[in-house]
Amino acid sequence: MAYLELSGLTKRYRDSVAVDGLSLSVERGESVALLGPSGCGKTTTLRMLAGLVEPNEGVIALDGAEITRTAAHRRNMGYVFQSYALFPHLDVARNIGFGLEERGVARAEREQRVEDALQLVRLQGLGHRRPRELSGGQQQRVALARALVIRPSVLLLDESLSNLDAKLRDAMRHEIREIQRSLAITTLFVTHDQVEALTMCDRIAVMNRGRIAQIGSATDIYERPATRFVATFVGRANMLPAERGADGRLTLWGEALPAAAPSGGEVDVFVRPQRLKLAPAGEPAGADMARVSGHVLNSVFVGDHIEVIVAGPGGQRLTVEIQSGDAPPPDGAEVAVMWRAQDTLVFPREAA
């Protein structure tokens, strides 16, 4: 049994199901991201773990003991709220020391541990400031220190970086990851930002509509998405309807696709834009390569790459990413688009 086990966790509200039979195992010291669009039940899951929301069904077990109905203050979870939730009437040191006071830690030890925590998040000397006298990034660190100083069983981070500007977010991302690693603290990290999930966690649980759509390493999720939803939610994607030839094999834009077709039913073909290559029209595909032809609609410079939009005979579009150093073909040019057969994924068409 894993260190933290959620099984069949369900939370219903009056007219919606926020979390729908969610199961998840987290090993001790592991960092798992809950990644999903807004409203998919990430926060609710975290709140059930912290004991702030009671699940309708399901079991939460920590280190072999069930804690499903344990009161929040007895759970020893380090919760970093999205809004930080720093106590405005207490200074930074007392904010951080709050949990230690509640645990009856003697004053001398408390002060030492608060000092250590301040150091850990690089806020030495700011212990006497009020939260509102700090910048967003500093407040974020205080919230993190406050949750870490109690040596929580699990660290719960709810979209903790979403209120910071891009540059600070980058820095904090690395910092949190480093702290998490050095303390070997079991962490659940909620985010709707895939970069955060991919860079900060050992495993990623992609959530959709209250369920886990796929769980795995960043590579698993990115290279072998299990569902259509995961494929389109994580990373950039081309998703095009495939036709079936007379022999039942798949074709795209009238050309045979070297991809295994699940028998029966309509399917879509998925391939990532950066796996596509442009070639002069008429160039034959190599072995184990897929190939379609079309003409360039336009090219968009996006900084670190260029997106070339290619339209097929039916007017459907593919996005091809090329390096920004390369010159894109002129608009209207006839081109061939090629990719390795193994980069093609096929998903059953979703009922609209």
Added chain:
Amino acid sequence: MTRQPRLAWLLAPATLFLVLVYVWPTLGLFRIAFNEVGPTGAMIEAWSLATWRHVFADSFTFELTLNSIWLSLTSTFLALLLSYPVSLFLFRTESRFRSLLAVIAIMPMLVSSVVRVFGWLAILGDRGLINSLLQSLGVISAPVRMVYNWTGVTIGLAESIMPYMILALLAGFGRLDRTLEEAARSLGAPPWRTFLRVTLPLSLPAIALAFGLGFILSMSAYITPKLLGGGRVFVLATEIFEQATTNTNWPVAAVLAVYTLALLLGLLALSNLFSRRLQT
């Protein structure tokens, strides 16, 4: 910036109204306070301090002041104890009936104080609800005096200011954030510790606001002390009314009124100083 003077015109109607019904009569009151009373009891136009000397030489004035302050403190405190939980509930509830509940809580405001006093007489009187109940249960043999004394006035006054205090508390709860209480709980604080360490400190500004309002309303309340006090409870407000109507001694009434006003402003300034300390 050029818009500001034009914007100020929006205040004109209210200003005019207040000048007419409030500033002008108050100035009149000040004027009367310097008049004298002739031997026949008629008011004589004058600029004299005679009435002031008379009022402040009287130890009864001092007694009235203490009575007023004591009564206001106790009834405001009682009202606060009762309104704080109600307001906290109203502030937090996610019930669909929240607005309805809020209206019910402040409903007593809609009832005239006279009616309310008679309600209290029916409940607290010698043959009232409580005494009959206790007597029939054999808890007491003779009725307990709860009206026509300080107890009755304190209870009645507390009830009459409660709706205002509930509103003031609700308005002052701005900084109270559910997430902060959740943070406290997640850090290991049981509910009562969360209340003491987070909820209460964060609602101190609201409490100060409500207490100030309740105190002012209590100080100026006249009907409740008069009717529930049964002529045995003397405070500044009842005395002003006595002097103005029964004794028709307007200058004394005016001096007492100006004095009460000054007293309130002084106490208000004090509490303001105090609550500013709390906010930081």
